[in-house]
Amino acid sequence: MSILEELPKIFNKSKEESEKILSQPYIDSFVHREKIIPKSSEKKFTYQQNWFNQFYQGDNLKVIKKLLEEGYREKIDLIYIDPPFLTKTKYKGKINIRYKEQEDTIEYFAYNDIWKNGLFSYLENLSSRLFLMKELLSEQGTIYVHLDYRTVHYVKILMDQIFGEENFLNEIIWAYKSGGVSQRYYSRKHDTILVYTKGKDYIFNPQKEKSYNRGFKPYRFKGVKEYEDDLGWYTLVNLKDVWQIDMVGRTSRERVGYDTQKPERLLERIILTSSNEGSIVADFFAGSGTTGVVAERFNRKWIMADMGVLSSTTINKRLIENRSFPYYIYKTYRNHKKAGRLSFKEIGIRENEEGIKELYMELNRYGLNLDQIHIENKYKNRIEEILLKDSLSLLDFIGIDIDFDGNTPNLNWQYYRNKDGFNIGPNLSLKLEHIKMGQKIYIRYVDIFGHGNSNLYEIIDGRVVLCQEN
Numbered sequence: 001m002s003i004l005e006e007l008p009k010i011f012n013k014s015k016e017e018s019e020k021i022l023s024q025p026y027i028d029s030f031v032h033r034e035k036i037i038p039k040s041s042e043k044k045f046t047y048q049q050n051w052f053n054q055f056y057q058g059d060n061l062k063v064i065k066k067l068l069e070e071g072y073r074e075k076i077d078l079i080y081i082d083p084p085f086l087t088k089t090k091y092k093g094k095i096n097i098r099y100k101e102q103e104d105t106i107e108y109f110a111y112n113d114i115w116k117n118g119l120f121s122y123l124e125n126l127s128s129r130l131f132l133m134k135e136l137l138s139e140q141g142t143i144y145v146h147l148d149y150r151t152v153h154y155v156k157i158l159m160d161q162i163f164g165e166e167n168f169l170n171e172i173i174w175a176y177k178s179g180g181v182s183q184r185y186y187s188r189k190h191d192t193i194l195v196y197t198k199g200k201d202y203i204f205n206p207q208k209e210k211s212y213n214r215g216f217k218p219y220r221f222k223g224v225k226e227y228e229d230d231l232g233w234y235t236l237v238n239l240k241d242v243w244q245i246d247m248v249g250r251t252s253r254e255r256v257g258y259d260t261q262k263p264e265r266l267l268e269r270i271i272l273t274s275s276n277e278g279s280i281v282a283d284f285f286a287g288s289g290t291t292g293v294v295a296e297r298f299n300r301k302w303i304m305a306d307m308g309v310l311s312s313t314t315i316n317k318r319l320i321e322n323r324s325f326p327y328y329i330y331k332t333y334r335n336h337k338k339a340g341r342l343s344f345k346e347i348g349i350r351e352n353e354e355g356i357k358e359l360y361m362e363l364n365r366y367g368l369n370l371d372q373i374h375i376e377n378k379y380k381n382r383i384e385e386i387l388l389k390d391s392l393s394l395l396d397f398i399g400i401d402i403d404f405d406g407n408t409p410n411l412n413w414q415y416y417r418n419k420d421g422f423n424i425g426p427n428l429s430l431k432l433e434h435i436k437m438g439q440k441i442y443i444r445y446v447d448i449f450g451h452g453n454s455n456l457y458e459i460i461d462g463r464v465v466l467c468q469e470n
């Protein structure tokens with residue numbers, strides 16, 4: 001098959017596919033919704049109070065359809081996507097587990113970048129999504145598509161067709177130093193980001209960068225402002241289209257352990273340039289959630305989606321660690337009944353030394369059905385050993401709604417395994433501001449494989465009684 005012959009077919013097929021999706025009756029497959037209110041969040045909203053950021057765990061095709069159905073057509077000012085690059089790789093994430101005095105690292109599936117029909121199926125998959133994303137972009141909107149040498153040239157042609165050649169704004173070269181070298185070709189040290197606008201009236205807030213003077217000495221030209229730093233004298237110029245930004249290094253503070261994590265500085269430039277405060281910024285291939293983290297730092301609203309379980313657990317913890325604004329998580333399933341089950345030794349209400357009522361919990365063990373977990377056999381024995389020695393170290397997250405309204409859980413208490421090896425439990429307690437008869441307590445727990453379940457309790461005569469295990 002020749003790519004020259006295939007490209008028009010790919011374009012037509014994905015256009016048809018996107019039109020079909022648009023006209024199909026809408027069935028909302030995101031059956032589970034919960035709100036996370038990071039307990040240490042002290043930030044104040046600077047945009048409308050009634051907005052909550054949104055993370056969808058699921059195929060972005062379904063997410064885009066949902067957004068289009070729910071009033072987001074032409075509402076998004078900036079879309080940044082960093083899809084798979086056709087690397088023919090199965091990406092895995094590393095999970096460090098600390099149990100007793102031991103430490104172990106296992107690899108767990110993150111996402112697949114292997115395509116049955118190679119380039120053709122890759123392009124079809126991406127371009128049908130691009131068609132739909134265009135519907136979400138506002139009149140002043142911009143889309144950034146992050147790719148590399150493998151597919152960028154073909155995607156450029158498709159983008160010209162989908163968004164219009166006249167709306168092509170830039171080809172940004174992101175250059176970096178890390179990665180491998182070869183004796184047989186020049187070291188591949190850049191990615192390419194294609195930038196298209198929806199129309200002529202797009203948001204563009206020019207950003208500045210340093211441009212060092214020759215010899216790092218002052219020029220003293222009339223009317224030109226010059227500055228000095230450790231390297232020498234420089235002026236500030238408008239950002240050029242070649243960006244030298246380091247990748248997220250092994251020791252970087254930003255690093256969350258997600259293989260293809262992009263640097264916050266990269267997203268900072270994009271978000272500041274192509275959106276305004278209060279704009280909605282979306283990323284439909286969110287990975288570790290860099291876009292959301294940076295968007296909210298600059299008072300933008302965000303919507304993110306990713307279908308990977310590892311992405312979901314990574315993003316959730318990253319946002320909590322960042323003391324993010326409250327956000328919704330949507331999933332296409334509620335629970336993993338068959339996978340794991342957390343048992344409690346005790347759960348009840350007591351008064352602490354200061355006379356304040358608190359909910360206390362003593363966790364017993366986490367039971368996991370390994371047949372339900374897609375890990376390589378070599379790790380199964382190791383997990384079994386951990387289950388015997390310290391099963392609670394396999395818990396990744398516990399979220400609690402102490403006054404569940406029976407509708408959407410508001411998880412305003414969170415406990416999680418963090419990067420420094422802090423595990424959850426076994427003894428947990430939290431303050432109860434008020435207690436009422438029949439008050440419902442919702443406890444959600446998720447393990448390191450992203451499998452989650454929830455328990456529902458009711459306060460009856462001062463006791464905490466289990467009423468439903470899901």
Ligand SMILES: C[S@@+](CC[C@H](N)C(=O)[O-])C[C@H]1O[C@@H](n2cnc3c(N)ncnc32)[C@H](O)[C@@H]1O
Nearest residue numbers: 059060082111261262285287288290306307308
């Ligand atoms: C290159 S990574 C994104 C990394 C991200 N920019 C970051 O800074 O961490 C690509 C992501 O796309 C996700 N993905 C691939 N196909 C998808 C789809 N159809 N729907 C939603 N997510 C998808 C993968 O799970 C993966 O996390």
